[in-house]
Amino acid sequence: MPRVLPGMARGGGGELGGGMSLPPWLAQWRRGSDTGLSSRYLAAIFSGSEAHRRVTECAAPCDTDDVGRCIRLLDLAAANGCDWRSCLDDLISPAWAALVPHWPEIEAAFREDEAAQAAWTREMRGESKRATFPPSRCWWLVSTLQGHGDPYQDRRPHPFVEVTP
Numbered sequence: 223m224p225r226v227l228p229g230m231a232r233g234g235g236g237e238l239g240g241g242m243s244l245p246p247w248l249a250q251w252r253r254g255s256d257t258g259l260s261s262r263y264l265a266a267i268f269s270g271s272e273a274h275r276r277v278t279e280c281a282a283p284c285d286t287d288d289v290g291r292c293i294r295l296l297d298l299a300a301a302n303g304c305d306w307r308s309c310l311d312d313l314i315s316p317a318w319a320a321l322v323p324h325w326p327e328i329e330a331a332f333r334e335d336e337a338a339q340a341a342w343t344r345e346m347r348g349e350s351k352r353a354t355f356p357p358s359r360c361w362w363l364v365s366t367l368q369g370h371g372d373p374y375q376d377r378r379p380h381p382f383v384e385v386t387p
Contacts, residue, residue, distance in 0.1 A: 244269055247302045251295065260284075261291040267313060268299070268306050282317035284368070286360045289332050320367045331360040357381040 244252065248265060251257070259281035283289040299306040310322045321328060338356040357374055362382050365373050374381055 251298055256291055256294055258288055258291045260288045261295045264292055264295055283364055286335060286358045289328060289360050293329055293332055324367055328363050331363050335360045
């Protein structure tokens with residue numbers, strides 16, 4: 223089992239199960255709406271909650287929204303003194319195995335997608351015609367790395383280069 227990281231200790235903000243209490247910042251995050259199975263899995267692993275970890279054992283991000291929730295949780299942890307990014311190699315879930323070695327690239331792709339989507343939204347304001355939404359490099363990476371196939375395989379020209387899992 224991965225080590226419980228600094229900032230995770232008994233007492234504090236809320237019970238996760240297995241005798242571990244969450245610090246207030248993590249308890250507040252857990253009660254919020256920016257959570258999903260994959261981000262809850264990260265929280266369970268790095269907070270030491272065996273009970274919650276069993277519930278979400280196979281949860282890994284499968285699309286851009288899932289990746290975004292994980293990134294925002296990792297950012298929140300860092301802002302509260304917990305460097306969870308440096309411990310991603312501790313994840314024992316087979317579902318995460320294909321993603322962890324590429325996590326920096328996945329995060330960069332997510333941030334590029336966010337910028338492209340924001341630019342697309344600005345361009346479309348006041349437009350009557352509907353332009354094609356920019357392809358998601360993050361979604362393409364996650365889907366391809368996890369062996370779910372290339373979501374853009376039929377698009378010509380292909381928006382991205384091949385990735386080797």
